[in-house]
Amino acid sequence: MATHKLLLLPGDGIGPEVMGEVQRLIDWINAQGIAKFETEQGLVGGSAYDAHKVSISEGDMDKAKAADAIIFGAVGGPKWDSVPYEVRPEAGLLRLRKDLGLFANLRPAVCYPALAEASSLKREAVEGLDIMIVRELTGGVYFGEPKTITDLGNGQKRAIDTQVYDTYEIERIGRVAFDLARKRRNKVTSMEKRNVMKSGVLWNEVMTQVHAREYKDVTLEHQLADSGGMMLVKAPKQFDVIVTDNLFGDMLSDIAAMLTGSLGMLPSASLGEVDAKTRKRRSLFEPVHGSAPDIAGKGLANPIAMISSFGMALRYSFDMGDLADKVDAAIAAVLASGLRTADIKSEGTTAASTTQMGEAILKEL
């Protein structure tokens, strides 16, 4: 049996707690002989800053490059609000995405029936919701140069950020979206602001070309990102796969996540290009939620998004779709049984701890 190398980067806040439950799941998989995972740990974000005054060390970057998949917790917190910009917690995550070429960010927004009530939207608007947001992750305004603040004198400063997209970057994220749609409900909605941004014009043009050349069997729709955001709030179930750029994807995927009422439940996968020789791709898996410093260390955090992110690793990096399905089913079963962490419990019920939730899911398996 092949050994799979995992790098665990728990990060800050509730990161280490929720990662603990993934570790428990990995141990169980190894013990059962289902697969062989070898894990290493590293530091990222505030915890890397505290140890080494960087947001991720060169040693951990090397480990990340050598790993078959990275399992990432969360970064940030008020403790590091005033560290220098270059070493702020988020910089570690952004460097991992960029240096590992993780251009495709998959963010499913699924409404668990047991939790539809937790949404601020009406039940009928979100029940059964199942959309996939495909966000470009290594381009756009996140990484374009110049990205500067210049002192103009007279007490005036000028800040500049640059949104850059090349044809190939749009093509490859488009293909990821169309391929996913083929396994789902066969529809892709591309969102940009072509009426204002040149990158939106190119985005629209390239998506249209890729579609016409390679994916005529999939339905492609275009929507302006602002009205797309509106439609997401008004009638989210009209969407299947949404493909959009880095910044719009950041906003739209967070909004989609919130619609489901299950922010603590949603995973994400960030994938690189498939290597022509090895057929492997670099990958990182992280929950959509943040580091939640206010509840860190209290055993209150919901580990489902983290466990479910590991499920995405099984599916997308290790071709273990069956086991991934079992993990998803175990999560659904535990929720159906009524077990709830504090973030999703309804009034009057007692909340399960992080560990209780993790153990219950394992028991289901």
Added chain:
Amino acid sequence: MATHKLLLLPGDGIGPEVMGEVQRLIDWINAQGIAKFETEQGLVGGSAYDAHKVSISEGDMDKAKAADAIIFGAVGGPKWDSVPYEVRPEAGLLRLRKDLGLFANLRPAVCYPALAEASSLKREAVEGLDIMIVRELTGGVYFGEPKTITDLGNGQKRAIDTQVYDTYEIERIGRVAFDLARKRRNKVTSMEKRNVMKSGVLWNEVMTQVHAREYKDVTLEHQLADSGGMMLVKAPKQFDVIVTDNLFGDMLSDIAAMLTGSLGMLPSASLGEVDAKTRKRRSLFEPVHGSAPDIAGKGLANPIAMISSFGMALRYSFDMGDLADKVDAAIAAVLASGLRTADIKSEGTTAASTTQMGEAILKEL
């Protein structure tokens, strides 16, 4: 009695129809001797393109500069989807904003009690909602240079957009937000992406300074635009005034508008700086909704957003707050009486036409 000069720019789609109801209101105000408005008409968007192959003519730009206020309908539609980028319908609107220096875009998101049911959100989440989004309108990625698409050869193109903000641009929009908050619930939430964008870092820094220097009596909170968007969907009533940049403002104000369930009801005002000598400011008023080409010419459009935008003109440009209050009250009364245009009617009731709605509001007055 002073004469106020208005330029009416109905634009495309339902623009002319809803503008007709404003014209009716203006005629009534003149006839009653309440004020003296002199109106001129101009072309913008697709209708300007059809007439002159531009998105707005130089003659109409001159009229716009000479007017005391501009009342704007809506622009765009599939008919002009393939006109050259420089003369696309939106370009006319963007030029008006930029050349007239209309840097402050005020977008109230109010949930009319009679319409709370129309929201996709639960009634308790939106009932009584009253927030004001203050969007920077002449800077950021909308106007920054370079803004280009370059052919790189090999079938590759590169698109670039540039987000630029100077200190003074952030200061002046901040002041607009803080001044408004003082007349409301005294709270401003500033949204940016300082963890990724240098313009977000400067935005945050300048807002903090303006607050500390001039507005200590107002509460200032900072939120990342992505989690701000989430909060807007989860619990919008926590906000009073939200201040944000041009692009985030575009997205967030549309989402806020959709929350209310009343997109066809929401007005906006775009204001320039107050002239030191004349104490006047340039201004443009437009509904938040678009040109709705699918229902254009059928007498189905809801004129309330347009009439309410004229109400904002009375308030912000002509110091006629009392009359503006009366217009608002007339709209609320007509809604309470059960009259509905097609976009807001519930099943089984018959819809009022654009004209019927306009006349009913006038009758209330």
